[in-house]
Amino acid sequence: MRRVTHLGWLLLVLVATTSACARRVPAPAAAPTPPSSTAPAAPSTPAAPPAQRVEDVLPVAQQPLAEDAIGSRSLDDLNRDSPFRPVFFPLDSSDLDDAGRRVAQANSDILKRFASWVVTIEGHGDERGTTEYNLALSERRAVTVKTYLVSLGIAPDRIRIVSYGEEFPFDPGHNDAAWAANRRAQFLITAK
Amino acid sequence: MTQVFRWMLTAGMAVLAVTVITAQAPQQPTELELVISGDPGSPPRYAVPEFVAATPEAAEVAKTLSQVLWDDLNFEREFYMIPRDTAATVPAVRTADQIPFPAWRELGADAVIFGSVQQTGTTVTVQMRLFNVRTRQSVMAKEYSGSAANPRLYAHTMSDDIHQQQRALRGVARTKLAFSSNRNRERVVGGVQDREVKEIYIADYDGANVRRITTNRQLNITPAWSPDARTVAYTSYRRGYPDIFLALIYQGVQEEPTTKGTQNYLPVFSPDGTRIAFVSSRGGSDSEIYVMNRDGSNVRRITNNPGIDVTPTWSPTGAQIAFTSDRAGTPQIYIVGADGLNLRRLTSGESYADRPTWSPAPFNEIAFSARTGRGYDIKVYDLAAGQTRQVTFGEGSNESPAYSPNGRHLAFSSTRTGKVQIFTIGRDGKGLTQVTRDGDNYTPAWSN
Numbered sequence: 001m002r003r004v005t006h007l008g009w010l011l012l013v014l015v016a017t018t019s020a021c022a023r024r025v026p027a028p029a030a031a032p033t034p035p036s037s038t039a040p041a042a043p044s045t046p047a048a049p050p051a052q053r054v055e056d057v058l059p060v061a062q063q064p065l066a067e068d069a070i071g072s073r074s075l076d077d078l079n080r081d082s083p084f085r086p087v088f089f090p091l092d093s094s095d096l097d098d099a100g101r102r103v104a105q106a107n108s109d110i111l112k113r114f115a116s117w118v119v120t121i122e123g124h125g126d127e128r129g130t131t132e133y134n135l136a137l138s139e140r141r142a143v144t145v146k147t148y149l150v151s152l153g154i155a156p157d158r159i160r161i162v163s164y165g166e167e168f169p170f171d172p173g174h175n176d177a178a179w180a181a182n183r184r185a186q187f188l189i190t191a192k
Numbered sequence: 193m194t195q196v197f198r199w200m201l202t203a204g205m206a207v208l209a210v211t212v213i214t215a216q217a218p219q220q221p222t223e224l225e226l227v228i229s230g231d232p233g234s235p236p237r238y239a240v241p242e243f244v245a246a247t248p249e250a251a252e253v254a255k256t257l258s259q260v261l262w263d264d265l266n267f268e269r270e271f272y273m274i275p276r277d278t279a280a281t282v283p284a285v286r287t288a289d290q291i292p293f294p295a296w297r298e299l300g301a302d303a304v305i306f307g308s309v310q311q312t313g314t315t316v317t318v319q320m321r322l323f324n325v326r327t328r329q330s331v332m333a334k335e336y337s338g339s340a341a342n343p344r345l346y347a348h349t350m351s352d353d354i355h356q357q358q359r360a361l362r363g364v365a366r367t368k369l370a371f372s373s374n375r376n377r378e379r380v381v382g383g384v385q386d387r388e389v390k391e392i393y394i395a396d397y398d399g400a401n402v403r404r405i406t407t408n409r410q411l412n413i414t415p416a417w418s419p420d421a422r423t424v425a426y427t428s429y430r431r432g433y434p435d436i437f438l439a440l441i442y443q444g445v446q447e448e449p450t451t452k453g454t455q456n457y458l459p460v461f462s463p464d465g466t467r468i469a470f471v472s473s474r475g476g477s478d479s480e481i482y483v484m485n486r487d488g489s490n491v492r493r494i495t496n497n498p499g500i501d502v503t504p505t506w507s508p509t510g511a512q513i514a515f516t517s518d519r520a521g522t523p524q525i526y527i528v529g530a531d532g533l534n535l536r537r538l539t540s541g542e543s544y545a546d547r548p549t550w551s552p553a554p555f556n557e558i559a560f561s562a563r564t565g566r567g568y569d570i571k572v573y574d575l576a577a578g579q580t581r582q583v584t585f586g587e588g589s590n591e592s593p594a595y596s597p598n599g600r601h602l603a604f605s606s607t608r609t610g611k612v613q614i615f616t617i618g619r620d621g622k623g624l625t626q627v628t629r630d631g632d633n634y635t636p637a638w639s640n
Contacts, residue, residue, distance in 0.1 A: 076382075076384050079383075080384040092522075130544075130546040130561050130568060130591050131414075131592060131635055132503040132516070132592070132635070133516055133523050133544075133546040135427075135457055135458065136471065136479035136501075139455060139473055139478070139479055140500060143473070162429075162432065162433040163455060163457075164411070165413075167388075167390070168385065168388070
């Protein structure tokens with residue numbers, strides 16, 4: 001358990017070190033998979049924003065066997081402490097904003113580092129859209145992110161997309177924070 | 193003289209014609225006036241006293257039948273239904289010749305339904321007679337018999353027969369609703385996130401006799417009935433992405449007509465049942481409307497533009513398809529020929545409109561979900577008048593309207609009681625009825 005946690009942080013560190021802007025986390029990004037793991041990331045004291053926590057564990061990245069350790073983990077374990085962060089979207093929109101582009105860039109760096117990985121990008125919507133339209137909007141969110149990753153040099157056949165509409169919300173709440181967390185393109189490693 | 197004779201002859205033929213048209217009950221060939229009317233300007237007032245249990249074991253069925261029949265007749269709002277408590281003040285009788293017509297007249301009843309139930313083991317025989325309280329004549333007499341497994345069906349059949357004979361109206365008491373629900377509280381197997389299963393369910397139009405028709409423990413959403421009400425098309429994620437499946441509900445068979453490996457969702461049967469319109473992002477396109485034959489052959493693309501095209505619905509003749517598109521910036525309703533030609537935009541005064549549902553004839557309107565404030569309300573666009581009217585008014589968020597086969601009602605989902613539940617409401621916005629109460633329930637479809 002302890003080891004898993006360390007690996008999780010290690011992977012976060014990989015993100016942080018491969019993306020200059022990783023610390024500019026959009027507010028909802030404090031909720032990586034699964035929702036229960038948001039608890040540690042949520043600042044228990046105002047002085048400890050999530051980005052700060054990433055720096056705290058920087059020394060772990062010096063451990064040499066990191067990639068072997070990742071290679072030996074199951075897909076479920078990898079996805080449970082996913083190195084990929086979700087890309088978030090504004091209401092009714094499938095456009096990438098600056099924050100979204102930075103996250104997508106960081107995710108593409110991971111895909112370049114682990115060149116055998118295949119991912120599924122899940123498009124999701126929030127409940128403020130209609131059930132039906134959300135299926136198409138969330139599909140376009142996933143496609144937008146895929147298109148961006150392809151433009152950064154990732155082979156299209158390494159990225160599948162699936163649209164979930166407003167199904168499987170990150171946050172089952174009915175407020176702005178929950179809705180923002182639910183409008184996302186979420187990465188799932190499906191082969192490595 | 194000849195003139196008068198000719199007039200009488202014509203009048204006589206007219207009366208004969210009326211007799212032929214209205215005398216649908218062969219038991220009453222001599223009745224000239226089979227339709228029971230109320231006081232001028234008022235709907236006829238109906239009483240449904242508790243049915244007589246001709247055998248002791250029939251008591252339960254008799255009670256159920258009279259209650260369900262009252263609800264069914266009340267649903268179409270063609271009659272004023274005398275409340276059960278009020279009707280219970282009239283002394284119960286064992287046979288039709290004992291019916292206390294003066295007492296019913298005193299309550300203001302125009303019609304009284306007398307029913308009796310015999311049950312022998314698992315077999316039920318129900319006799320129903322409809323009396324005109326003023327004339328004390330039986331205007332309709334029917335006998336139904338069969339299994340005791342679902343006694344509600346006898347009441348539904350009676351209600352439909354009465355609406356047909358008395359109002360020339362196709363009732364919906366025997367129709368069903370399909371919807372998607374998380375009520376079994378199962379979770380998706382595998383994966384790293386705790387994710388909720390949704391399965392497709394069907395129920396009687398009043399919410400009774402709920403049956404689950406998918407059991408794959410994945411996401412199953414957006415059901416749509418075939419016109420023969422024997423097949424439900426739906427979107428399932430059992431292969432890891434949305435794809436279209438057909439549940440042949442009386443055979444327990446699932447078919448998968450679409451090409452595998454690409455996203456296909458929101459299927460809807462054409463009115464003749466031979467084709468299915470659906471949404472797909474095949475071929476690298478964004479979401480577009482496609483039509484295929486029921487078996488998946490002859491796939492044709494209907495829309496072609498760089499924007500979202502989603503949520504198709506067929507016109508009653510199958511010649512046109514309405515759908516949602518964001519090609520003008522926001523989700524709006526459009527109509528296009530089933531050949532992909534003659535596109536036109538329908539909604540203009542809405543900030544967000546989705547889930548168009550075309551009414552059956554004789555109405556010519558399209559219901560849809562419209563964003564109103566934080567949530568949605570059901571609105572209806574009258575195609576002849578070019579005008580929109582609102583059916584729900586901000587109680588919770590109201591989405592996914594579906595017409596009853598007679599066009600007089602809409603089923604929809606609403607958060608007005610907290611969770612997401614299916615409700616029905618008259619197309620005039622009256623007669624709200626809650627259908628589901630268990631779990632969250634979405635995207636209703638109403639069978640023929």
